[in-house]
Amino acid sequence: MVLLSAAAEWYIFSASEGRIFERSADVPVRAPALVLGCSPTFMGGPNGYFYNRMDTAAELWKAGKAAVFVVSGDNSSHAYNEPEWMKRALVERGVPEDRIVCDFAGLRTLDSVVRMKEVFGVSTMIVVSQGFHNERALAIAGHEGMEAWAVSAPDVPNRRSRIKSWFRERAARIWMTLDLWLWRREPRFLGEPVALPEAKGKNDQRPMRSCSS
Structure with missing residues (x-):
């Protein structure tokens, strides 16, 4: 398990090195943005991870780095x-x-990243999440032959939440390595291709395909 964890850390570091930025304006490409999902609430209160992530994604729009956003997350029940x-x-x-x-x-x-390629036809993208999550997403993208960069949302100030996230992330990285290299898992759902709106300039207000349930 220790060797597997070390291999996962090495692979993720290699795949994400030089591709993660703290400021949206520093991202070297203009591409569709993949915003990775989480809930706006956690244990009855606001989820700082969610709000920081949304603020950072909006900065990509304001900086002119992304004109199309894919918000990808769990909709496993009507209430969630x-x-x-x-x-x-x-x-x-x-x-x-x-x-x-x-x-x-x-x-x-894994589902969110691979679906960007297989369903939405994206080969180059900008990922939006917290830094530790971005590293793993970029490793998956690299495995899929995608050109991906990321902009990192601020972490949460709560020390207990950061510690829990650190341990969860270590397990997620091991699981990712097994998914990619041993089990070769695919997303649970793929489906027919979906064409994204054309990435026009941010000041072009011509109508585009909207997000609907």
Whole structure:
């Protein structure tokens, strides 16, 4: 297990080195953005990971680095809909609704990344999440032959939450390595290809395909 963990850390570091940025303006490409999902609430209170992630995604729009956003998350029940929550949060932050596409089958990070390629036809993208999560997403993208960069949302100030996230991430990285190299797992759902809206300039207000449930 120790060797597997070390191999996972090495692979993720190698795949993500030099591809993660703290400021949206520093991202060297203009490409569709994949916003990885989570819930806006946690244990009855606001989830700082969610709000920091949405703020960072909106900064990509304002910086002109992304004109199309895929909000990918879990919608496994009628009452739990991460993509819809993310879409609403981005609209509140000034991203036009018709520039947002919902991916309701982003049950895992692997599903979200691979579906960008296989369902939405994306080969180059910008990932938005916290730094530790971005590293793993970029490793998956690299395995899939995608050109991906990431912009990192701020972490949460709560020390206990950061410690829990650190341990969860170590397990997720081992699981990712097994998924990619041993089990060769695919997303739970793929389906027919979906064409993303054309990535026009941010000041072009012509209508585009909107995000709908």
